[in-house]
Amino acid sequence: MGCCYSYFCDQDSSSQNGEPSERTPLVNPVSNSINNHQINCDDYLIRNANSLPKKTDEQSALNRILQETATDVIDIAALDSHNLQQHEYLDRMKQYSLKLQQACAANKLPQKNNKSILQDIPQPEKVLMTAPLSSSDISLISSIVNKATTAISDIKIEHKEELVASFQIP
Amino acid sequence: MERIPDQLGHLVINEDGAVLMSSGDLENDEKTADIILNLLNLTDEIDPVAFPSGDKFKKLSITYSDHCYIICLSNRKVHVVKKALNNEWPSVLV
Numbered sequence: 536m537g538c539c540y541s542y543f544c545d546q547d548s549s550s551q552n553g554e555p556s557e558r559t560p561l562v563n564p565v566s567n568s569i570n571n572h573q574i575n576c577d578d579y580l581i582r583n584a585n586s587l588p589k590k591t592d593e594q595s596a597l598n599r600i601l602q603e604t605a606t607d608v609i610d611i612a613a614l615d616s617h618n619l620q621q622h623e624y625l626d627r628m629k630q631y632s633l634k635l636q637q638a639c640a641a642n643k644l645p646q647k648n649n650k651s652i653l654q655d656i657p658q659p660e661k662v663l664m665t666a667p668l669s670s671s672d673i674s675l676i677s678s679i680v681n682k683a684t685t686a687i688s689d690i691k692i693e694h695k696e697e698l699v700a701s702f703q704i705p
Numbered sequence: 706m707e708r709i710p711d712q713l714g715h716l717v718i719n720e721d722g723a724v725l726m727s728s729g730d731l732e733n734d735e736k737t738a739d740i741i742l743n744l745l746n747l748t749d750e751i752d753p754v755a756f757p758s759g760d761k762f763k764k765l766s767i768t769y770s771d772h773c774y775i776i777c778l779s780n781r782k783v784h785v786v787k788k789a790l791n792n793e794w795p796s797v798l799v
Contacts, residue, residue, distance in 0.1 A: 651745045651746055651749065651761070651778060652745060652747075652748060652749070652751055652761055652762055652765070653745055653761055653762055653763070653764070653765060653776070653777060653778035653783075654760065654761035654762065654763060654778065655778050655779060655780065655781065656763055656777060656778065656779050657779065657780075658779070659777050659778075659779035659784040660706070660708075660709070662763055662764045662775070662777045663706075663709055663764075663775050663777060663784060663786045664708075664709055664710075665764075665775075667766065667768065667773045667775065667788055667790060668766055668768055668773070673768060
């Protein structure tokens with residue numbers, strides 16, 4: 536709360552020294568082109584009451600209101616209007632991946648290993664264009680798999696010795 | 706990809722399982738993409754007794770009675786093509 540409040544009040548001495556404190560504003564309206572001069576509300580009212588109701592005064596009063604509003608309202612969108620260019624994206628991408636690699640190496644994190652039964656091939660079209668498995672291959676595979684299934688289902692355990700061995704304990 | 710004969714659809718999946726390109730029967734088919742990626746990542750070891758050279762496979766075929774999927778890996782992307790089959794085989798083979 537202190538940060539928000541401090542923005543609308545006169546800067547206290549600690550924040551003027553450049554030292555961040557609990558009263559330092561979170562967002563510094565640096566890019567605000569309008570003069571940052573703060574006008575105390577009370578001062579403004581007194582000045583306005585004493586002045587004569589001339590047109591120029593009216594104009595300056597309106598200007599002052601405009602100025603005050605511009606000073607009090609923080610335009611977040613205008614603060615960061617710098618758009619990233621394509622090469623900046625690429626630069627940042629390189630920088631981040633380098634940092635990531637350094638961090639991984641420092642913490643001895645395992646690199647993402649390529650856990651796949653397929654190997655990387657240069658021309659996928661070439662492989663994908665090939666004809667599907669021939670019917671003779673399919674029948675060969677089916678018959679072998681069927682034989683293997685039959686063989687596995689035929690596995691039996693033959694009882695040879697006594698499962699419980701009696702030790703000669705006196 | 707479109708030049709591949711008898712194709713019913715195709716998919717290109719990245720390493721994280723996101724569908725990069727798709728068409729035909731496999732258009733935006735994230736379920737199939739997920740299943741295929743899981744199938745490829747089941748193991749990183751191929752039986753060294755059966756394949757002592759330690760090579761990996763170039764393609765994986767999943768064959769059904771009337772259609773099949775042909776899967777290969779290129780440039781760290783998984784390419785899947787679904788093809789129609791003319792022969793009638795009442796079996797499912799991987």
